[in-house]
Amino acid sequence: MGDYGLSQGILNLKSIGAITFGPDGILFLADNVDAAVYALDVADSAPPADAPIDVERLDARLASYVGVDPAHLSIRGMAVHPVSAAVYLSVMRGHGAAASPVLVRVLAGGAVEGVDLLEGRFSRLRLGDAPRADDERQDVLLNDTSDAAADYEINGVHLKISRIGLRASTITDLAFLDGTLLVAGASNEEFASTLRRIPFPFTDKAQSTALEIFHVSHGKYETASPIRTFVPFNEGASVLASYTCTPVVQFSIADLLPGAKASGRTVAELGAMNQPLDMISYRQDGAEYLLVSNSRHPLLKIPTSAIADQPPLTEPTEPVGVPRQELAHVGVSWMANLGPARVLMMQRDETGELALHSNATYTL
């Protein structure tokens, strides 16, 4: 593999969140406590694999490996290695200030291997526009009327909450596209919701674009709430992004200009009291589809062909927008492409058991 500006050293990772693979099996990972993104050589030299992966009791297996009860584990991200097809999971072990970051790969058959986060070949970029951890406006107040407050929507009620959570949302999701790392999340700007474009190998130049969307269930334009999850589609010309309570918004990559404010086109409204969890793109019979997993709503399938034709939603109305199909897969959270022919889903069943399941794309 190329050099990509990586060098051997001590990572000193404070936390771990979203992860995604880039070129040559380099893993990008987010550390929100440190407001940094890392590019890490995960040194996965396993031979190419193209087989389904199905692992039952995933959280219990991980918990056993890191030596805690499953209650002390939280999975923060999932990505499939483009060659070995091992499933990489970012995990926080323990709670609160005592929590520590863990990166593992899960192999077909359920074996778990640790990836060294203490030392390795890596490169790091600290985000200069991250919300400050010692922001004075961090006393938690609801219905705070100051400009520093971020917008939250809870059970149909609009609340303003001071920036306590914003630092933790510096990076909410990652994607690698044409030599550029796309980083969604919150910035320290007045219009906090941002999509950063970071050239890789890292330089000190991250270009941030503030985002504005029409939030259907709020009935207004919004610039504060960050993207929860997004996915590039249409050959990398667009991204589809989803937000809490749950507008689905298209942005053109060409509109993401540094220092500008990009207005998204709200193409669907999935409904309130729901958080989108993950999105992926896959092809079926030559056409591209997107899957959106949700905290409260079913797994949704959206044909990308419908997105281009969808007029922007600009009125506060009931769930509407692009046609979509509800899939029967229960309790889906993280998703990843497992080669071109399969989609890997993390699913929690009715009994609370967490598992990885491979789904052939023709069945979706």
Next chain:
Amino acid sequence: MSPRQRPLEASWSAHEGADCLRVVGSSIDALGAGPRAATAASGPDWLSQVLAVFPVFADGPVPADFPAMAGEFLLADDGLCFRPRHAFLPGQEYELRVLAPPAGPASVRITRPRPVAADRAEVLAIFPTAAELPRNHLRFYLQFSAPMSEGQAATAVTLRRASDDHVLPDVLLAMEPELWDRERTRLTLLLDPGRIKRGLAPQLEAGYPLSAGQDVVLEVADTFADAGGAPLQSPAYRRYRIGPDVRRVVSVSDWTLAPPTAGSTEPLVLRFDRPLDQALARRCLTVQDERRRPVAGMSTLGEGERDWVYIPDQPWAEGDYTLSVNPVLEDLAGNSLRRVFDLDLTRPEDAPGSTAPTVLPFRCS
């Protein structure tokens, strides 16, 4: 087992500064001088073929085919040490298994000690401290003595009906993320605002979370874990009587203020017409002198959030003072100086945007 055999015994030890699990016994001895001598040649993985450490889950032992805990086995003088890759967790039980003959199968369990109870966190206060809450009460605050873990408010905090201890379901709003302060010692809990604002779907379907006339108990279970995973010293409770709704703006003209005597450091005592939000009241009230300079001093909020007392660092001077109120100050139901949380359209005097006074002048003489 022959009389000369020793059972497996586990203890905690340290190796090169890392916490280790040490194990001795005949089963370890049976791994033998031969294998021990062969260890170096066979590589450190050899011991991992015959020994494994697992956490013991709350619902039982880990199945044999699950990944063992990451770490390495080290030969010690009189037995063997396991050094984990991820530190042992306080309160967690671990099981060392000898997997294969001739030494196994055999196993021994040991629990990582927790901090002693006196070091554990406690609930210092539950706010409001008012005895009566309006039916449209909006939020509670829990003040802990130490940084706490997130993700437990939904299970460890309950609101119960005092008459029969019945847990009121879906009353406290599940928040993700939870509303912690920066030190993670203060948690804000919301009653579901969707069930308080009239006309919203949750209010129409599920009704008010509380009923006027009932007594309720807010309980914080001792299972609420601190940042290190240890439980509280003890559970905490506060009992409330639920009164009628409060849907009026907070008005300074309804407050009474007792001016202190010039030349003294007597407290300035402000009496509210109703209990106010504890967190906001602490930061929304300030005192200025004639020249609009802030008067340095210390404020306290009385029990029940009905009184605010201000003691100046320097004696009061003779002259005019102003008590200024940040209009975001709210009562227990979320009504502020500027607006009613759930506006009654038949009361135009409560319409938002009103410019009700936010200062209360007083004179020291």
